[in-house]
Amino acid sequence: MSYSKQFIVGAMITGALSSSPVLFAQEMSETALNVEIEGVMTDYYGMATPLDETDYTLPLDFIIRVRQEIDEYTLLGSSGPTTSFGDVDLTLEIELLDANGEVFYSDSQTTVYPQSNECIWGAPITTVEDVPIWVDAQNSAYNDALRLCVQTKDFSSIYKLFELYVGVFEPWSYGPTSDVEENLVANGPERSVYQLNAEGYPEFVLGENVQVVEFINAQHDLTDIGDPYAEPDESLYVDFIFTGYTTRIQALINDADDDGIADEVDQCDASLLDETVSFAGVDSGVTNVVDANGCSVMDHYAACEAEQQGSGFLGYSGASYCEQQVAYQLYRNGLIDYADVRALRNALN
Template sequence: MATSSAVCSAQSLTDTITVEGELTYAEHSFLGAAALTENAHFIATFEVDRFAPASNFDPTQLEFPASVLSLEVTLFEDQGIALDTGAVPTSCEVIVGAPQTMSKAFADGAQTFAAVYRMQGGDMNGRTQFCGVGIEQMMMQLFAAGIGFPVPLAGATDADFTATFEVASERGSQMVWAAGIARNITVESLDSDQDGVADWDDNCASSDLSETVVFADDHDSGVTNQTDANGCTIMDHYAACETEQTTSFLSYQGPSYCESQVAYQMYGMQLINYAEVRQLRTTLLAASRD
């Protein structure tokens, strides 16, 4: 009797990772090494698809083709003063067409300790462009246990950071190389339906976010439409029952077995109390008979 549809699969798997820290060295292939102050720092932002399939697996290396969606690094030679990188862009935004993208994680068979995120392709001027960022564990753990896609742990860190950018044409190539110490990492996971559960962990990609549980458009139970740990609201659970036949008796008017069980399932998840179970059952029954 609910009036929404539940999609029980993740829709988008994008994470935005921002790495900030101290810039300790920067060099341009033509301009030479930069004169950095104690305030020199960097901000690296890249988008990744954490569900990108792995390939070329061996005990020490995992590769994830087509997993890096964007990459941009800003280098600051002093507080608020961006480093001059000449004709070398430190953003992959100028890459056009269908660039090959890849992330590579190095592991000891169980624990990832370093990852390289990179993009390669061409720009609108016909030049080849490469950009890449690497982070490597030092004293603090950098990645969650396991050998899956290398999304770093958010929070304070002390990881080793490197960045490389290169453009090449028939006239030659130019490169910028930078190094530093990452001090903080943030990870923002896309939440398309804004239900508080990231897409990569959301079983209902387009949740019904009504404030309360409403049946047949106008039977409001007054029960708050809670969201479970898998990103599905109570309304989503009722909507998933819509395709179930209620009964083989044509004269029967009432909720299906699936619908009658939703309230108990929500009670078992501790999303509602028993008084709310009764309220859902009463409202559902009234809606099914109208």
């Protein structure tokens, strides 16, 4: 049976193994399907890695984003402590940060159609059509764990794999390389990785959540598979695996204008997000903060300009009554202080 995408869940418990997912923590916690995972990379290995041409040294902070779209998932079955889910559109994004918190490496991978994309047990490569797979992790007896996999092969011969383990190292891992990871392996984590939602699908447990983590990024040109005279493009080769631990898992929101406010409550769906508030090139120096409704300070002033244009009175070149009142309203709402009010008034006039 072939599926276009797949999501693997591993549930590990001490003692006898169950054929269905078992929660590590009994208390219910806030959970989310789409998340941003923050953590620390403590070790990496492979060839053609992002660190090969840099001066960065470990440890390094990372951010991994998980985005899933599920109309109706398929329960593919269970094997020991592992339960597999199919029919999931999955995107994995990875960012590595330098000592200043700046992103120096990023990549992403998304399920595509109509390419078969099975991240489960399978036969070894014998033809271009056979996509290599990783055996699911089964080497932890203290915690539940999630394994998420995006695996694609395009219509030529380029094979790409993103694979994320949270709560367990994959079977061929070198294991823990920091005191934090060693403690997790020896004593287990304090929280669960996931809980099942009302539909029986696993969602990440949010908040401060320290778990072992492993991320695999592999890209290969399979041109030479089945053709001994073919020459694969070595420039496409990536083989990068890192291990470490998570520190926090937080929910991702739909935020089209990237102002930090969810689209469903955002009253300004295309916010002006300049760092400071300026008028016709005059910088007030006031931080262009965003209120709880998703409107920045500059959005409020822009609304006044739109109101003035709609009125038909465009001959007056000074600040309108609406613009004069914006700063005072923001001050009353606690968004700015009185020094900001004066700075905005001076820049506006």
